[in-house]
Amino acid sequence: MSKAADNARRVFTGVDSAGAVPIEYRFSHAKNGNRHLVVVFANLYAPGEYGWADGKLNLLRSNILWIRDLFDGANSYYLCKGMDFSLERSVAGLISRVMNALSLSPDQVTMFGSSKGGSAALYFGLKYGFGNIVASVPQFLIGTYVRDGIPDAARLMMGEVTEENVRVLDSALPDLVRSGANQSAHIYMISSPQDEQYAGQVEPFLGLFQGHENFNFVYNDSPLITDHGKVTLRNLPTLMGLLNLLVDGITPRIGVVRNGYEQPNRETSAIDAYLEETSQVRGDSFPRPVVLTPTADERVPVSAVRFTGYAPGGVRVSFWEDGKYQGAAPVAPDGSWVWDRERPWGKGRHVIRLFAADAHNYQSERTEVIFTAVDEESVAEPYAQPVQPLIPAPVPAPAPRIVLSVTAPAAHQQVPGPGVGFTGYAPGAVRVDFQEGGVSLGTCEVRADGAWVWEPGWAWNEGDHFVEAIAVDAVGNASPWVAVPFTLVNAYHVPTQGGYLNQRY
Numbered sequence: 001m002s003k004a005a006d007n008a009r010r011v012f013t014g015v016d017s018a019g020a021v022p023i024e025y026r027f028s029h030a031k032n033g034n035r036h037l038v039v040v041f042a043n044l045y046a047p048g049e050y051g052w053a054d055g056k057l058n059l060l061r062s063n064i065l066w067i068r069d070l071f072d073g074a075n076s077y078y079l080c081k082g083m084d085f086s087l088e089r090s091v092a093g094l095i096s097r098v099m100n101a102l103s104l105s106p107d108q109v110t111m112f113g114s115s116k117g118g119s120a121a122l123y124f125g126l127k128y129g130f131g132n133i134v135a136s137v138p139q140f141l142i143g144t145y146v147r148d149g150i151p152d153a154a155r156l157m158m159g160e161v162t163e164e165n166v167r168v169l170d171s172a173l174p175d176l177v178r179s180g181a182n183q184s185a186h187i188y189m190i191s192s193p194q195d196e197q198y199a200g201q202v203e204p205f206l207g208l209f210q211g212h213e214n215f216n217f218v219y220n221d222s223p224l225i226t227d228h229g230k231v232t233l234r235n236l237p238t239l240m241g242l243l244n245l246l247v248d249g250i251t252p253r254i255g256v257v258r259n260g261y262e263q264p265n266r267e268t269s270a271i272d273a274y275l276e277e278t279s280q281v282r283g284d285s286f287p288r289p290v291v292l293t294p295t296a297d298e299r300v301p302v303s304a305v306r307f308t309g310y311a312p313g314g315v316r317v318s319f320w321e322d323g324k325y326q327g328a329a330p331v332a333p334d335g336s337w338v339w340d341r342e343r344p345w346g347k348g349r350h351v352i353r354l355f356a357a358d359a360h361n362y363q364s365e366r367t368e369v370i371f372t373a374v375d376e377e378s379v380a381e382p383y384a385q386p387v388q389p390l391i392p393a394p395v396p397a398p399a400p401r402i403v404l405s406v407t408a409p410a411a412h413q414q415v416p417g418p419g420v421g422f423t424g425y426a427p428g429a430v431r432v433d434f435q436e437g438g439v440s441l442g443t444c445e446v447r448a449d450g451a452w453v454w455e456p457g458w459a460w461n462e463g464d465h466f467v468e469a470i471a472v473d474a475v476g477n478a479s480p481w482v483a484v485p486f487t488l489v490n491a492y493h494v495p496t497q498g499g500y501l502n503q504r505y
Contacts, residue, residue: 008055009028010028010029011026011028012026012028012275013279013280013281014026014027014278014280015278015280015360015362016093016278017360018093018094018097019086019093019094020086020087020089021086021090022360022361023068023091023094024068024280025065025067025068025278026050026053027063027064027098027275029063030062032264034061034062034063035104035108036061036062036109036110037062037063037065037102037108037109037110038060038062038063038065038109039067039095039109039110039121039124040064040065040112040117041067041111041113041121042067042068042075042116043114043115043116043118044150046069046117048068049068049069049070049075050066050067051066051114051117052114053066063102065094065095065098067091067094067095069116069117071156072156074152074155075150075152075156076153077146078091078123078124079120079169079172080169081157082159083157083159083165083168091124092127092128095109095124096128097274098271098274101270101271101274102271103270105131106128106129106130106131107131109130109131109132110131110132111132111135112134113135113136114135114136114137114138115138115139116138116139116142118136118137118139119135119140119142121133121134121135121138122138122189123173125185125187126176126181126185127176127181127182129182130185131186132186133186133188134246135187135188135190136189137190137192137195137198138191140170140201140205141174142170142173143158143166143169143170144166146169147166157169174205177205177212183211184214185212185214186214187209187212187215188216188218190217191217191218192219193219280361280362280363281364282363287313287364287407287408288355288367288407289314289317289354289355289356289364289367290309290310290405290407291307291309292308292309292310294306295371296370296371297370297371297372298371299374300373300374301373301374302344302345302346302374302375305341305345305373306338306339307319307329307338307339307340307352307369308336308337309337310425310450310451311331311364313335313364314331314335314356314357314358315330315331315358316328316329316356317329317331317354317356318354318355319341319354320353321350321351322351327339327341331356335449335451336427345373346373347373347374347375348373349372350371352368352369352370353366354366354369402428402471402473402477402479403426403427403479404426404429404432404470404471405425405426405482406422406424406469406484407423407425408421408424409484411484412485412486412487413487414489416490417459417460417490418460419456419457419458419459420486421453421454421455422434422444422455422456422467422484423451423452423453423454424451424452424469425450425451425452426446426450426452426471426479429446429450429452429471429473430446430472430473430474431445431446431471432454432469432471433469434454434456434467435468436465436467441467446471462490463487463488464485464486464487465485466483466484466485467483467484467485468481468482469482469484
């Protein structure tokens with residue numbers, strides 16, 4: 001196994017909706033039970049608006065919480081939307097809930113970020129009393145900076161970009177430092193005179209930290225630093241070393257300190273419950289997308305690959321191959337979607353994973369579809385001979401293709417009894433019929449949007465079942481039979497005078 005793979009961390013994604021503004025996050029457990037949390041704020045133009053999420057923090061021993069800074073398509077400095085600071089309080093609530101789920105205290109938490117992430121690290125670390133702050137090349141005059149350099153962020157944060165709103169945002173961080181908030185925090189700020197923002201955004205405010213007993217300023221005067229973005233990269237080894245010292249409980253100061261902070265067998269049910277409760281993947285909220293085309297293992301000409309399907313409850317469907325984003329398709333009001341990739345597919349086998357997302361960016365479970373892209377001529381029958389009829393004959397229109405899909409129960413799923421409900425899609429059909437072992441079980445209607453639900457209304461026997469379903473349209477065209485194998489567990493029967501209530505078989 002490669003070192004990169006060995007150092008890779010499992011990452012959980014979630015949305016904390018406990019506050020006024022839903023906040024998206026990523027979380028990774030500590031190594032060897034380390035008792036520390038590093039909260040990572042995004043820098044400018046961070047991929048996906050998650051800062052430092054590209055593997056640079058993999059060697060950190062602590063728990064890591066990445067917080068996304070993307071609201072209505074723009075950045076917010078984690079502060080406000082339209083001057084409404086409930087966004088800030090929602091971010092603070094997320095950090096607090098993660099910290100409490102880990103049974104940590106504020107002095108076991110480090111705020112970390114660069115550029116606008118550095119501003120956020122200072123702001124949240126000072127205002128909410130966290131023990132450590134690592135801020136690289138922050139901006140202090142936030143209102144001026146977004147007005148002059150990030151117009152989308154300015155419009156999001158202020159609503160109306162006025163001098164008064166600029167003044168309020170400019171004063172947010174400097175006034176917090178002047179107030180003497182959290183004077184005992186261990187603060188490590190990094191900047192450089194080669195940073196074009198240093199003279200106006202950092203240097204004038206260094207004197208405000210005179211009352212902070214543990215303020216440290218790393219002044220990097222390297223000639224290899226040429227702009228704002230190079231300061232943090234140039235100091236990357238220093239930053240990683242500093243973070244791991246703080247994670248181990250060592251703050252660079254004179255005194256007796258404790259390090260280590262490992263509890264390898266520590267009970268994690270609280271944080272596990274929080275991650276499950278706020279998980280971004282919500283399979284119980286809406287079903288995984290159904291793919292109508294391509295069908296499983298279908299051979300498709302490279303010029304004719306088109307994905308179609310249904311995703312009720314979603315607003316878009318996202319497509320991935322080998323862990324790389326391929327594109328997205330909007331979902332129509334009736335739940336249907338169509339996607340054609342902008343660039344051609346390479347010949348060969350393709351394994352595509354897709355999921356649906358709703359308006360709050362909650363995600364469905366994943367669907368996998370496998371197809372093979374081939375040359376046009378290889379799709380034809382291998383021994384077919386061209387035939388030229390003497391007299392063209394009319395060709396009857398093909399019968400409509402009825403496609404039936406079953407979304408629940410999943411194939412070979414263990415289903416708790418005694419009742420079992422069936423759901424799925426059959427666009428164009430009017431009903432779905434069910435049988436087991438050649439015995440008819442019942443039927444259900446198909447709604448106008450193609451969805452159907454069948455509740456048999458009886459208690460099933462425990463054990464393996466092999467139900468088959470078929471969809472039929474108004475003129476009698478039928479889909480192929482679809483098998484629904486499942487296993488019933490924990491079934492029970494209610495005794496009555498005549499035997500068992502609603503017992504099947």
